[in-house]
Every structure is written in structure tokens, then in C-alpha cells.
Amino acid sequence: MIHTCGLTRSFRAGVETIEAVRGLDLDIEAGSVVAFLGPNGAGKTTSLRMLTTLLPPTSGTAEVAGHDVLTDPSEVRHRIGYLGQGNSAGSNFRVGDELITQGRAYGLSRAESRTRAERLLTALQLEGLTKRTVGTLSGGQRRRLDIAMALVHEPELLFLDEPTTGLDPHSRVGIWEHVLRLQREFGTTIVFTTHYLEEADRWARRVMVVDHGRVIADDSPENLKADLAGDRIILGTAGRSDAERAAELARALPTVQEVIADGTQVRIRTPHGDTQLPVLLRNLEAVGVRAVTARLTRPTLDDVFLSLTGRTLRESAGATAHPGA
Numbered sequence: 001m002i003h004t005c006g007l008t009r010s011f012r013a014g015v016e017t018i019e020a021v022r023g024l025d026l027d028i029e030a031g032s033v034v035a036f037l038g039p040n041g042a043g044k045t046t047s048l049r050m051l052t053t054l055l056p057p058t059s060g061t062a063e064v065a066g067h068d069v070l071t072d073p074s075e076v077r078h079r080i081g082y083l084g085q086g087n088s089a090g091s092n093f094r095v096g097d098e099l100i101t102q103g104r105a106y107g108l109s110r111a112e113s114r115t116r117a118e119r120l121l122t123a124l125q126l127e128g129l130t131k132r133t134v135g136t137l138s139g140g141q142r143r144r145l146d147i148a149m150a151l152v153h154e155p156e157l158l159f160l161d162e163p164t165t166g167l168d169p170h171s172r173v174g175i176w177e178h179v180l181r182l183q184r185e186f187g188t189t190i191v192f193t194t195h196y197l198e199e200a201d202r203w204a205r206r207v208m209v210v211d212h213g214r215v216i217a218d219d220s221p222e223n224l225k226a227d228l229a230g231d232r233i234i235l236g237t238a239g240r241s242d243a244e245r246a247a248e249l250a251r252a253l254p255t256v257q258e259v260i261a262d263g264t265q266v267r268i269r270t271p272h273g274d275t276q277l278p279v280l281l282r283n284l285e286a287v288g289v290r291a292v293t294a295r296l297t298r299p300t301l302d303d304v305f306l307s308l309t310g311r312t313l314r315e316s317a318g319a320t321a322h323p324g325a
């Protein structure tokens with residue numbers, strides 16, 4: 001559905017050249033749900049804008065929904081839906097009319113536009129608001145209308161740039177449930193950007209971690225967390241010598257990534273904490289060492305970002321990426 005090769009975009013800002021996207025190579029299959037996750041300025045929006053034909057690349061190629069973004073932009077646009085950051089429909093129109101007009105703009109007949117508008121309003125639970133003017137909607141309702149607008153021409157591929165930023169947690173979950181239901185129903189490919197780690201983790205099947213214009217990791221959230229961060233087991237023991245003995249036994253376990261004995265505590269990093277913890281407890285018991293406490297914590301995508309870059313995404317928030325070279 002998306003194939004890019006060496007996609008690059010730089011901007012000139014005075015004497016400075018900002019390399020916003022540096023050689024993006026992508027292969028995204030139809031029906032995927034893919035998240036671009038990265039700090040401010042990482043190049044997520046610039047990537048989406050190139051893929052949606054809104055911004056020409058400096059170099060490289062991109063084929064989206066079977067068409068080249070540079071030589072066939074209108075074919076691409078007919079096949080995709082795009083929800084930009086902070087989009088919002090005009091405020092004086094009624095919700096239903098707004099959607100019908102959008103359908104007409106895509107060349108649908110009035111009857112077809114109306115049918116699709118009704119179906120989308122129902123799917124996005126906006127049917128009770130058809131006659132309301134857009135300006136009276138809440139933030140979450142307005143964002144759902146924006147999504148309906150991006151879907152009215154039944155695109156094969158939907159790009160969502162920070163679809164839930166600024167919404168309350170309840171509305172955020174609601175929006176994702178709607179989008180993913182549509183995805184299941186129509187097989188739409190979804191590509192989205194987000195700052196919310198938990199959204200990428202929960203809703204995407206594939207996460208591309210972006211930093212300084214490059215993809216630095218690309219896998220399912222589960223694999224990223226297991227391979228790059230690992231679970232943490234924290235054992236409390238009755239004394240230092242018990243902790244040292246426990247650390248020795250932990251190091252002997254297969255696939256353990258890191259073991260630190262710190263006073264009476266032992267911290268263990270492993271990709272399979274849930275299966276390693278009972279084994280470790282059994283091994284401890286066999287040598288007469290008692291764990292006073294045992295805790296298993298699962299990693300987050302922020303732990304993944306930390307292990308890749310030495311920074312947390314939260315630390316990076318607000319920093320604009322101008323890496324220089």
C-alpha cells in the first residue's frame with residue numbers, strides 16, 4: 001500500500017538547513033495499522049505530508065495506493081483520507097451538510113453522498129448531531145466529524161496526524177474504537193502519528209520509532225518492548241548475601257539482559273519476566289534463599305525509546321530536533 005525509497009525532505013531556515021526526514025524506506029502492507037512515534041520535530045508530520053502529496057520530497061520516491069506521489073498526485077489523493085493536525089470543519093454549517101458537501105467535492109452524487117454521510121455519522125456515533133452546526137460540537141465530537149470527513153470517499157488508506165491530541169482520555173479511547181472498527185469493517189490501512197505512547201502501544205500493530213528524521217526501530221509494540229527494553233523483575237531479599245546469591249542465580253537464567261544487586265534488592269531485566277520469575281523463585285527456594293518481595297513490571301514504549309536514544313520521549317517533548325549534521 002505504501003512503498004518509499006530514500007524519501008528525504010530538508011527545509012531552509014535562514015542559513016540553516018533542517019533535514020526533517022532523512023532517507024525514509026517504508027513498506028506498508030494493505031490493512032496495516034502503523035504508528036509513527038517520536039518526539040517533537042522528529043519528522044513525523046513531514047513524512048505524512050510527503051505521503052499525502054502535500055509536500056514534495058527533496059529526494060527519493062514514494063508510491064502510495066499504487067501511484068507515485070510526484071507524477072500522479074491526484075490519483076493518490078482520490079485513494080487516501082487525511083486528517084491533519086488541528087483540522088476543523090467550518091463552524092456555520094450543519095454537521096450533515098458538511099459531510100454531504102465533502103462527498104460532492106469528491107465527485108459523489110447527492111444521493112450517494114447522503115447515504116455515506118448517514119452511515120459514517122452512525123458509525124462514529126454522531127447521528128444525533130446531524131442538524132447541529134459544527135461550531136457547537138465538543139472537541140471530541142468535532143474530531144470524530146473530521147475523521148468522517150476524511151472517510152467519506154471510502155479511501156483505502158487513512159492518514160491521521162495526531163488525531164487525539166488535546167482530547168480527554170475518554171474521548172481518545174472513543175475515537176480509536178471508532179477508527180479501528182472502521183478499519184476492521186473496510187480493511188482500511190491506517191497510518192497515524194502520536195505523542196501518546198500508550199496509543200501507539202495499544203492500537204498500532206506496527207510502530208515506527210522516529211528520531212531526528214530517521215526510523216530508528218520498526219516492529220510490533222510487543223517485539224519492540226521485549227527486544228529493546230525487557231520486563232523488569234525486582235526482588236527484595238532479607239540481606240545482602242541473599243541478594244548476591246539471588247543475582248548469581250538470575251544471571252544463570254537464559255535470556256537475561258541485565259542483573260543488578262543493590263543492597264538487599266536485585267533488579268533483573270529480561271524479555272520474558274512472566275516465565276522467568278517463577279523459575280527464579282523455585283531456584284532460590286532450592287538453595288534456601290527466600291525472596292521477601294517479588295515484583296514484575298512490563299516495559300513501556302518510553303523504555304524502548306530510552307534504550308535506543310538514551311533519552312525518554314517525555315524529556316524530548318518540547319525540544320525541537322535540530323541535530324545539525
Ligand SMILES: Nc1ncnc2c1ncn2[C@@H]1O[C@H](COP(=O)(O)OP(=O)(O)OP(=O)(O)O)[C@@H](O)[C@H]1O
Nearest residue numbers: 011013018020039040041042043044045046047321
Ligand atoms: N516549513 C518548514 N520550514 C522549516 N522547517 C520546518 C518546516 N516544517 C517542518 N520543519 C522542521 O522540520 C523538522 C521536522 O518537523 P515535523 O513537523 O515533521 O516534526 P514532527 O515529528 O511532526 O513534530 P511534532 O510532533 O512537533 O508535530 C522540525 O525541525 C521542524 O522545525
